[in-house]
Amino acid sequence: MSRKVLMKGNEAVAEAxxxxxxxxxxxxxxxxxxDLSEYMAKQMPNRGGLSLQAESEIAAINMVLGASxxxxxxxxxxxxxxxxxxxxxxxxIVGSDLPCVIVNVQRGGPGLGGIQPAQSDYFQATKALGHGxxxxxxxxxxxxxxxxxxxxxxxxxxxxxxxxxxxxADGALGQMMEPVDFAAKPVRVLPEKxxxxxxxxxxxxxxxxxxxYIQPEELEQKNxxxxxxxxxxxETEVKYEEYLTDDAEIVVVAYGITARIARxxxxxxxxxxxxxxxxxxxxxxxxPKKRLNKLxxxxxxxxxxxxxxxxxxxxxxxxxxxxxxxxxxGRTGGVMPVPEEILDNIRRLAK
Amino acid sequence: xxxxxxxxxxGHYGCGKTNIAVNLAAELAKEGQAVSIVDLDIVxxxxxxxxxxxxxxxxxxDTILPEFANTNVDIPSLPVRxxxxxxxxxxxxxxxxxxxxGAVVLGGYAKDIINxxxxxxxxxxxxxxxxxxxxxxxxxxxxxxxxxxxxxDGIINNSNLGEETTTDDILSALPDAKKLxxxxxxPLFTTTALKRLKQELITTAPDENFIFIDDITKKIF
Numbered sequence: 140m141s142r143k144v145l146m147k148g149n150e151a152v153a154e155a156x157x158x159x160x161x162x163x164x165x166x167x168x169x170x171x172x173x174d175l176s177e178y179m180a181k182q183m184p185n186r187g188g189l190s191l192q193a194e195s196e197i198a199a200i201n202m203v204l205g206a207s208x209x210x211x212x213x214x215x216x217x218x219x220x221x222x223x224x225x226x227x228x229x230x231x232i233v234g235s236d237l238p239c240v241i242v243n244v245q246r247g248g249p250g251l252g253g254i255q256p257a258q259s260d261y262f263q264a265t266k267a268l269g270h271g272x273x274x275x276x277x278x279x280x281x282x283x284x285x286x287x288x289x290x291x292x293x294x295x296x297x298x299x300x301x302x303x304x305x306x307x308a309d310g311a312l313g314q315m316m317e318p319v320d321f322a323a324k325p326v327r328v329l330p331e332k333x334x335x336x337x338x339x340x341x342x343x344x345x346x347x348x349x350x351x352y353i354q355p356e357e358l359e360q361k362n363x364x365x366x367x368x369x370x371x372x373x374e375t376e377v378k379y380e381e382y383l384t385d386d387a388e389i390v391v392v393a394y395g396i397t398a399r400i401a402r403x404x405x406x407x408x409x410x411x412x413x414x415x416x417x418x419x420x421x422x423x424x425x426x427p428k429k430r431l432n433k434l435x436x437x438x439x440x441x442x443x444x445x446x447x448x449x450x451x452x453x454x455x456x457x458x459x460x461x462x463x464x465x466x467x468x469g470r471t472g473g474v475m476p477v478p479e480e481i482l483d484n485i486r487r488l489a490k
Numbered sequence: 491x492x493x494x495x496x497x498x499x500x501g502h503y504g505c506g507k508t509n510i511a512v513n514l515a516a517e518l519a520k521e522g523q524a525v526s527i528v529d530l531d532i533v534x535x536x537x538x539x540x541x542x543x544x545x546x547x548x549x550x551x552d553t554i555l556p557e558f559a560n561t562n563v564d565i566p567s568l569p570v571r572x573x574x575x576x577x578x579x580x581x582x583x584x585x586x587x588x589x590x591x592g593a594v595v596l597g598g599y600a601k602d603i604i605n606x607x608x609x610x611x612x613x614x615x616x617x618x619x620x621x622x623x624x625x626x627x628x629x630x631x632x633x634x635x636x637x638x639x640x641x642x643d644g645i646i647n648n649s650n651l652g653e654e655t656t657t658d659d660i661l662s663a664l665p666d667a668k669k670l671x672x673x674x675x676x677p678l679f680t681t682t683a684l685k686r687l688k689q690e691l692i693t694t695a696p697d698e699n700f701i702f703i704d705d706i707t708k709k710i711f
Contacts, residue, residue, distance in 0.1 A: 143617070143651055143654075144617050144618070144619045144622065144651075145504070145615065145617040145618055145650065145651050145652060146504075146618075146619065147504055150504075150619075154619070170535065171536065174534075247562070253562030254535060254562050255562065310536070311710065314534075314536040314537065315537075316504055316652060317652055317654075318617070318651040318652060318654050396710070396711075399711040400710060400711040402711070403711045475710050477710075478711060
């Protein structure tokens with residue numbers, strides 16, 4: 140008998156979070172993420188946790204800050220417009236060196252946009268989720284099993300590097316159903332949280348969680364320390380998956396749900412004798428720069444396929460130092476490309 | 491089975507209601523019945539009957555869908571032609587939204603539905619964790635009956651893991667489905683399985699009552 144269960148992406152993230160020891164969830168409903176909050180609201184009271192619908196996304200992210208400072212594993216989730224509202228709080232969390240998990244089940248934008256899937260928050264997630272010199276670790280699952288595994292990983296990475304970690308999903312991954320096996324998560328060694336504000340009881344010096352530094356030199360030092368951690372993240376935490384890249388002349392670069400459509404397109408191209416391959420970044424920050432740069436030495440051309448007007452394409456160009464041409468194909472507004480559309484682009488570039 | 495004017499397919503969300511409803515509509519239409527299918531999902535705006543509009547229409551099924559299905563209006567509304575099922579000669583298959591929340595809309599029309607004559611089936615999927623425990627599934631049945639103000643006539647065991655489903659997965663869910671029938675006092679009407687498992691299932695479990703169906707879920711890759 141299978142130990143797998145059939146779950147929606149949103150449910151799988153919620154279940155994986157609870158299994159990872161997430162005790163506190165602060166959310167605010169927004170389509171296409173609401174099933175996640177709903178699952179938390181139903182499950183948390185029975186499983187030793189608390190799920191609270193805040194009065195707004197802004198309140199929710201600040202509750203996350205407080206809970207994290209107290210040492211709890213904590214998560215919030217939203218969809219694109221709601222993530223924008225959380226921006227200020229996320230910057231404060233980064234500035235306070237606090238771990239937490241933030242889930243963005245992306246929908247079409249800008250503005251209220253639509254409710255169908257998109258990947259148009261790539262820039263926001265990887266470049267500008269808040270003010271100040273900052274990054275988040277950004278994980279991009281491509282199936283429901285990965286939604287679960289990467290959620291568990293996100294909590295571990297957050298604790299190890301004392302940073303927020305974002306799960307960057309989309310409306311399709313949030314809503315679709317696939318089998319999941321929760322036992323498959325890797326185990327990591329976690330540091331003790333010596334910085335937690337949980338009452339010192341006169342037994343240790345007090346801890347202060349804060350993102351305000353009056354002395355410029357002190358603030359600069361904090362930033363330098365944080366960027367040393369980012370450097371370590373970039374050296375050790377890069378994850379990607381490749382398909383048929385060994386002899387590929389054209390490599391499609393795509394992440395998340397788009398990578399699955401692209402994979403079918405690569406198969407169709409191969410059937411026509413076109414040497415196509417697929418590079419799928421799993422971590423968007425840290426971006427698989429080194430690997431792409433190496434690929435660029437033997438590949439003729441790259442095709443970035445995204446559910447946006449062209450965002451990740453910039454990172455690919457930077458990664459390969461413009462050694463080879465990089466083209467973009469994308470659909471937006473919640474429109475999903477079919478494999479044949481991607482195939483047409485591959486054909487055109489392969490000529 | 492299927493001799494009343496209205497056939498209601500209800501259950502936990504994600505258990506496969508739309509798949510069952512669409513398959514049933516197509517099957518009855520192929521047999522020559524005049525069929526309407528009603529998308530009454532007011533809970534979730536994704537994965538709708540509307541995804542299969544073209545296929546259903548080609549079989550002569552009359553599709554009654556919310557006006558804004560599959561658009562960016564994120565408040566699914568009742569289809570304007572919904573009430574026509576109470577006066578039409580066609581058999582109406584109602585694809586209800588998930589859980590007791592989705593069944594609330596039935597409650598508002600319970601009188602009309604009862605007067606017209608109905609059968610209501612609970613779709614059970616052992617691999618959906620929230621109803622995997624038969625006691626939770628039974629509780630869900632009661633909750634749906636309460637909010638719909640209607641009674642179930644039987645259970646359709648649709649236990650599956652999507653495309654990956656194996657014969658073993660189907661067979662190991664049978665005892666749970668039978669237990670649910672026992673606890674609830676409602677007959678287990680049938681067990682559904684994908685057509686590709688037909689040969690294996692009828693050889694390994696010749697005494698079980700299976701209906702073999704197509705997977706009509708929207709495929710994007």
